[in-house]
Amino acid sequence: MTTLNIDHVSRWFGNVVAVNDITMTIGPGVTGLLGPNGAGKSTLINMMGGFLAPSTGSVTLDGQPVWRNEDIYRHIGIVPEREAMYDFLTGREFVLANAELHGLGARAADEALATVEMAYAQDRKIATYSKGMRQRVKMASALVHQPSLLLLDEPFNGMDPRQRMQLMDLLRRMGDEGRTVLFSSHILEEVEQLARHIEVIVAGRHAASGDFRRIRRLMTDRPHRYLVRSSDDRALAAALIADPSTSGIEVDLAEGALRIQAVDFGRFTVLLPKVARDHGIRLLTVSPSDESLESVFSYLVAA
Amino acid sequence: MYDPTVARLTYRALLGRRRALILGALPLLLLVIAVAVRALAGADDQTATDVLGGFALATMVPIVGVIAGTGAIGPEIDDGSVVYLLSKPIKRPTIIFTKLIVAIAVTMVFSAVPTLLAGLILNGNGQQVAVAFTLAALVASIAYAALFLLLGTVSRHAVVFGLVYALVWEALFGSLVPGARTLSVQQWSLAVAQKVADGNLVTSDVGLPTATVLLAAVTVLATWYAGQKLRSLTLAGEE
Numbered sequence: 001m002t003t004l005n006i007d008h009v010s011r012w013f014g015n016v017v018a019v020n021d022i023t024m025t026i027g028p029g030v031t032g033l034l035g036p037n038g039a040g041k042s043t044l045i046n047m048m049g050g051f052l053a054p055s056t057g058s059v060t061l062d063g064q065p066v067w068r069n070e071d072i073y074r075h076i077g078i079v080p081e082r083e084a085m086y087d088f089l090t091g092r093e094f095v096l097a098n099a100e101l102h103g104l105g106a107r108a109a110d111e112a113l114a115t116v117e118m119a120y121a122q123d124r125k126i127a128t129y130s131k132g133m134r135q136r137v138k139m140a141s142a143l144v145h146q147p148s149l150l151l152l153d154e155p156f157n158g159m160d161p162r163q164r165m166q167l168m169d170l171l172r173r174m175g176d177e178g179r180t181v182l183f184s185s186h187i188l189e190e191v192e193q194l195a196r197h198i199e200v201i202v203a204g205r206h207a208a209s210g211d212f213r214r215i216r217r218l219m220t221d222r223p224h225r226y227l228v229r230s231s232d233d234r235a236l237a238a239a240l241i242a243d244p245s246t247s248g249i250e251v252d253l254a255e256g257a258l259r260i261q262a263v264d265f266g267r268f269t270v271l272l273p274k275v276a277r278d279h280g281i282r283l284l285t286v287s288p289s290d291e292s293l294e295s296v297f298s299y300l301v302a303a
Numbered sequence: 304m305y306d307p308t309v310a311r312l313t314y315r316a317l318l319g320r321r322r323a324l325i326l327g328a329l330p331l332l333l334l335v336i337a338v339a340v341r342a343l344a345g346a347d348d349q350t351a352t353d354v355l356g357g358f359a360l361a362t363m364v365p366i367v368g369v370i371a372g373t374g375a376i377g378p379e380i381d382d383g384s385v386v387y388l389l390s391k392p393i394k395r396p397t398i399i400f401t402k403l404i405v406a407i408a409v410t411m412v413f414s415a416v417p418t419l420l421a422g423l424i425l426n427g428n429g430q431q432v433a434v435a436f437t438l439a440a441l442v443a444s445i446a447y448a449a450l451f452l453l454l455g456t457v458s459r460h461a462v463v464f465g466l467v468y469a470l471v472w473e474a475l476f477g478s479l480v481p482g483a484r485t486l487s488v489q490q491w492s493l494a495v496a497q498k499v500a501d502g503n504l505v506t507s508d509v510g511l512p513t514a515t516v517l518l519a520a521v522t523v524l525a526t527w528y529a530g531q532k533l534r535s536l537t538l539a540g541e542e
Contacts, residue, residue, distance in 0.1 A: 049390065051537065072392075076390065080386050085387065086387070088316065101306070101388065102392065
């Protein structure tokens with residue numbers, strides 16, 4: 001059992017606060033660290049991996065401090081987001097070097113390469129690898145010593161769907177084996193497919209924690225907002241408000257548009273074009289005004 | 304204290320094609336100069352001393368030291384690949400010490416060997432000039448490698464600072480401000496050369512005991528401090 005404890009951790013750079021008083025516990029199984037770009041996920045992962053000192057608070061692995069403690073890496077495997085690795089080596093030379101640095105030998109390296117299914121290209125220079133191949137070799141280098149905690153920063157970036165599925169299978173397997181696996185992502189669907197437990201970070205703050213479906217419901221229960229322009233806004237508004245899928249409509253005179261709140265997303269998307277056609281109204285603009293990930297997350301912060 | 308895997312990675316990074324070309328350029332230039340001088344002016348002890356002291360020891364050795372010393376760690380920190388060394392249960396001072404050994408070895412090979420060859424070409428080691436400057440280059444390699452390895456660990460602009468030190472401090476200030484010469488790796492290594500060469504061909508502003516102490520102190524302190532800096536190296540994220 002390996003548990004990573006993040007206790008009231010903050011980190012600021014100059015007067016910019018990147019991570020703001022976060023407390024969380026990451027236990028065995030797969031955990032997704034979700035948040036929009038720039039939310040502080042990488043800063044947090046760097047502190048979890050011992051590459052950045054928290055400004056306040058502490059990060060411990062089973063009670064041992066992570067910062068300035070080289071021995072902790074016997075238990076941690078790290079897959080960094082950055083591309084750079086030793087490009088002048090072949091895949092096998094790279095993984096072997098990583099094994100040797102752990103005091104292990106060729107067998108551990110070969111096993112790790114087999115696990116990520118890279119044995120077939122192991123004698124090619126890393127410089128010739130595709131993004132997905134690089135990612136898998138990084139993964140092999142993090143697995144050579146069979147760590148009980150695996151930290152992955154945006155591991156699916158730049159992978160094609162097949163590679164993505166392979167890596168997800170691998171991570172799921174590692175989680176099932178009882179290892180503690182934490183990966184970060186800014187893509188909701190990735191997290192949804194892989195992690196049952198998620199931690200959400202927004203603007204450096206810990207916005208939500210727990211079962212994915214519960215959090216997802218929190219997000220979808222919120223009304224969807226649309227901005228609509230049409231040939232007859234008021235007639236359209238009157239027709240829409242009669243249906244229970246719409247909870248509110250504001251006539252925005254300045255914008256010359258309707259601001260519509262829909263509670264039943266599925267029903268509303270079917271209703272809108274139908275109502276417009278039945279009343280002979282032309283729709284000029286229909287744009288969701290809060291579909292971006294950031295606004296979905298901001299609901300969570302408010303929740 | 305010495306990790307063969309770290310050493311192997313460092314050698315391969317340092318002697319990669321492009322860097323090896325840069326490392327080899329100045330030694331090649333020294334040999335070309337030596338051949339040309341010998342052909343045009345014949346063998347002369349004073350000329351040999353001027354070429355080896357003025358170009359080999361004053362310019363080539365520090366620049367080779369900058370390339371090897373900063374190159375042993377700087378690029379890895381810059382591109383973030385150092386994370387693969389740091390995420391291992393290896394003491395940070397071990398990483399620094401290993402890289403220092405590699406940087407010293409590479410600096411010695413690319414500076415002392417061509418110095419010896421150039422000396423032999425210039426005057427056939429008359430008055431022990433070739434051997435004296437070779438020893439000086441070996442000694443200077445140690446201090447330069449340690450200094451520039453530290454620079455590579457603490458600064459992203461290590462090569463620029465290194466060249467400024469090598470060219471401005473050692474060459475310019477050294478010739479203008481007498482006090483600066485006491486704090487110059489070049490003068491310390493000249494103290495060794497002075498001891499070895501016959502006659503008064505080679506002179507240093509620093510006595511051999513002082514030079515030895517300063518050289519050892521700089522090497523040890525720079526290496527220790529680099530190890531400490533690496534312990535708390537912060538890998539900045541993309542954000």
